Amino acid sequence: MADKVKLYDIPEEEFLLPGNRMCAGCGLSLIYRTALKALGPNTIITVPASCLTVLHGMQGFTSVDKISVLNTPFATVAASASGIEAALEAMGKDDEVTCVAFAGDGGTTDIGIQGLSGAAERRTNFIYACYDNEAYMNTGVQRSGSTPYGSFTTTTPIYGKTEHKKNMPKILEAHDIPYVATSCAAYPLDIYAKFKRAKKIKGTKYIHILSPCPPGWGFSTKDTIKMGKLAVETGFWPLYEIENGKFSLSTPSKRLLDPAKRKPIEEYLSTQKRFNRLSNEDIEEYKRYINQSWEYIKSKNLTTQLL
Ligand SMILES: Cc1ncc(C[n+]2csc(CCOP(=O)(O)OP(=O)(O)O)c2C)c(N)n1
Ligand code: SF4
Numbered sequence: 465m466a467d468k469v470k471l472y473d474i475p476e477e478e479f480l481l482p483g484n485r486m487c488a489g490c491g492l493s494l495i496y497r498t499a500l501k502a503l504g505p506n507t508i509i510t511v512p513a514s515c516l517t518v519l520h521g522m523q524g525f526t527s528v529d530k531i532s533v534l535n536t537p538f539a540t541v542a543a544s545a546s547g548i549e550a551a552l553e554a555m556g557k558d559d560e561v562t563c564v565a566f567a568g569d570g571g572t573t574d575i576g577i578q579g580l581s582g583a584a585e586r587r588t589n590f591i592y593a594c595y596d597n598e599a600y601m602n603t604g605v606q607r608s609g610s611t612p613y614g615s616f617t618t619t620t621p622i623y624g625k626t627e628h629k630k631n632m633p634k635i636l637e638a639h640d641i642p643y644v645a646t647s648c649a650a651y652p653l654d655i656y657a658k659f660k661r662a663k664k665i666k667g668t669k670y671i672h673i674l675s676p677c678p679p680g681w682g683f684s685t686k687d688t689i690k691m692g693k694l695a696v697e698t699g700f701w702p703l704y705e706i707e708n709g710k711f712s713l714s715t716p717s718k719r720l721l722d723p724a725k726r727k728p729i730e731e732y733l734s735t736q737k738r739f740n741r742l743s744n745e746d747i748e749e750y751k752r753y754i755n756q757s758w759e760y761i762k763s764k765n766l767t768t769q770l771l
């Protein structure tokens with residue numbers, strides 16, 4: 465389990481420089497800035513086509529300092545990480561240098577899933593981080609497997625997506641890898657703690673981080689943290705870790721085992737334009753979906769307590 469982190473534990477050294485090309489209020493900027501602080505300079509990061517490649521900048525300019533970054537084709541990020549890790553092992557440097565694949569939800573849940581599954585099955589020693597802004601944002605908000613139910617995108621019907629999100633952390637859990645965690649841009653201490661923890665573990669580590677996106681979700685740039693917190697506090701996005709099969713809820717989600725402690729899901733859905741076509745039946749469907757996912761969490765929690 466990740467160690468508890470206080471604000472003053474987070475190093476002041478910056479690896480993500482200001483003045484980059486991200487939108488104002490981008491959740492990914494917060495996630496990446498914090499993750500790089502936890503990973504430190506002895507890291508090689510491979511990134512597929514996404515908003516993150518835009519953050520890195522065009523040829524000749526970059527907003528990442530002291531950390532090596534490689535841009536790879538869309539479907540290949542986990543294969544690219546496997547190659548980097550093999551080279552590090554051949555040079556005897558795999559304990560010294562952390563290999564990380566950092567990809568969006570489209571690059572993970574859809575186009576990159578077979579490479580990721582293969583790398584996890586081969587027990588490749590790397591961290592795979594998926595920042596989940598719940599659509600293909602870089603190309604103008606197309607639906608991905610991770611887009612939530614009822615959310616409007618440019619490739620969904622007018623009333624929004626008809627399926628729920630693909631549960632990628634659960635898919636990785638089924639690969640029996642040593643570490644799976646969820647996090648959210650609104651909780652930098654949680655992000656920092658989980659990357660620090662993952663860095664210490666040998667084998668495949670998977671961290672899935674919800675990343676509010678003002679233009680894609682339709683909210684004001686000042687509300688990124690508010691959106692991330694509402695996603696967690698309503699119970700829509702539970703924060704947890706599974707280390708060697710042991711499940712633990714992270715502090716912001718612990719009390720939400722009690723449904724009465726969860727904020728109404730309407731508070732989350734009604735503040736984003738992408739959900740403004742939801743009917744009352746859709747909201748009821750959300751309530752059912754959230755209760756069902758917490759029933760699963762309860763069963764995991766119980767099994768872990770019995771271990
Ligand atoms: C093979 C291939 N297909 C399509 C594209 C176009 N493309 C570039 S970025 C992107 C969206 C990526 O979505 P996601 O992985 O969710 O990251 P985000 O843009 O949301 O950060 C697409 C479709 C591409 N670069 N390569
Ligand atoms: S589109 Fe969304 S994820 Fe991409 S840079 Fe803008 S705010 Fe960030």
Ligand SMILES: [Mg+2]
Pocket residue numbers: 568569570596597598599600601608
């Ligand atoms: Mg995306």
